[in-house]
Ligand SMILES: [Zn+2]
């Protein structure tokens with residue numbers, strides 16, 4: 001049997017790669033095995049989980065355009081390419097940074113891309129608060145336009161108040 | 170070294186008292202949550218992992234999940250203790266084998282367990298005996314609500330709870346039931362069930378979850394999709410299909426009894442006899458034999474063994490449980506001897522073949538009355 005690494009020497013090291021969902025046999029010569037030693041060790045560390053399996057399946061089906069793959073999350077430093085190869089995000093921010101390619105993927109996994117379950121109390125408070133803020137800012141603009149400065153000052157104070165409370169949470 | 174106390178009674182889910190418990194062993198709900206201000210564990214430093222664990226522990230104390238709540242940090246625990254938690258379905262195998270600061274909070278007689286720093290920052294689990302997904306959901310929902318008062322979870326109005334893997338995003342919920350389907354396995358009908366389930370996007374796994382083999386004719390059925398449906402809608406999907414599988418299993422059992430009574434009785438009594446007499450037995454054979462005995466008890470072929478006893482034997486004969494009972498490390502051949510001895514003692518004095526009701530012979534105090 002030929003080594004799958006260099007395609008030259010005879011394969012003497014036979015490994016079962018269990019990290020990528022399907023159980024895959026890998027046949028390598030000794031020097032290629034040494035070269036890949038670290039990777040192989042980490043391969044054997046964890047057996048595949050169902051979500052990984054599903055993610056990988058989906059990976060092979062939907063490919064993002066090349067430029068999109070180099071998008072980097074400013075918060076955790078992960079690239080879209082890296083996410084697609086591991087199936088794991090680096091931080092919550094990635095969901096908005098990679099939004100473009102992600103929705104395709106999510107639709108393939110879940111069939112839908114709109115959350116329809118529990119909402120944490122804080123989030124629902126914030127959604128309400130944000131709506132209120134938007135309304136107040138529109139009011140403020142209007143007041144300024146109409147040169148109703150006393151009313152504008154009141155509105156501004158309410159905005160500060162709301163934003164302050166938001167900062168606390 | 171810290172050590173986890175062995176509770177011989179086991180968790181609530183072993184009692185075998187829940188609804189439909191002849192077929193449904195347990196119902197489980199798991200929620201994945203992450204703290205908004207930290208990176209996911211895939212990117213977290215050791216220091217951040219420590220901070221996440223500390224934040225989680227503080228929150229658990231503040232939120233007062235339950236009176237009997239206890240947090241176990243995993244690194245100080247022995248490998249046997251960690252495996253013990255896996256065998257009890259309180260942590261995942263990955264969590265037991267993981268690295269760095271991590272742990273599990275157990276509460277409410279082991280019906281609640283919260284893994285800290287598994288794949289996501291928090292994995293909350295409710296686990297109850299029999300078919301009761303709704304009660305289990307209410308329990309976990311309550312834990313989650315208490316925790317969200319003191320923690321800021323990563324959440325997006327569009328995509329719901331944000332998780333390390335896109336396969337868990339949305340509700341972050343995995344609802345599953347563990348079924349005992351010996352008759353469907355015996356008659357090779359089980360594949361039909363799998364096919365039907367995959368059509369409605371439900372997954373089937375073995376006894377110890379992701380990536381494990383089915384053993385003892387136990388199968389775990391769970392949702393694959395977590396986004397786009399509410400928690401109750403996901404539960405309803407499973408609730409609709411489980412009664413059909415239960416009916417299928419019961420019909421096949423009845424048919425077997427009617428048409429091939431000797432064959433099924435033979436299988437049950439042989440299994441029982443082996444367990445009562447074996448001097449050394451491995452874990453796999455034990456599972457297979459106990460599965461036949463369990464079916465025999467449910468079909469009232471065996472009448473003086475209670476289901477809780479059988480359920481307990483499934484767990485107590487696992488490697489870590491045996492070693493905790495013996496209070497020493499045992500190699501594999503030693504475990505097989507200890508296992509055989511333990512099973513013999515638990516099943517000693519039970520009559521074979523006369524089909525009479527239990528009359529208290531041979532340590533009836535071990536058995537709790539099944540309701
Ligand atoms: Zn080579």
Ligand SMILES: [Zn+2]
Nearest residue numbers: 073076091094
């Ligand atoms: Zn990121």
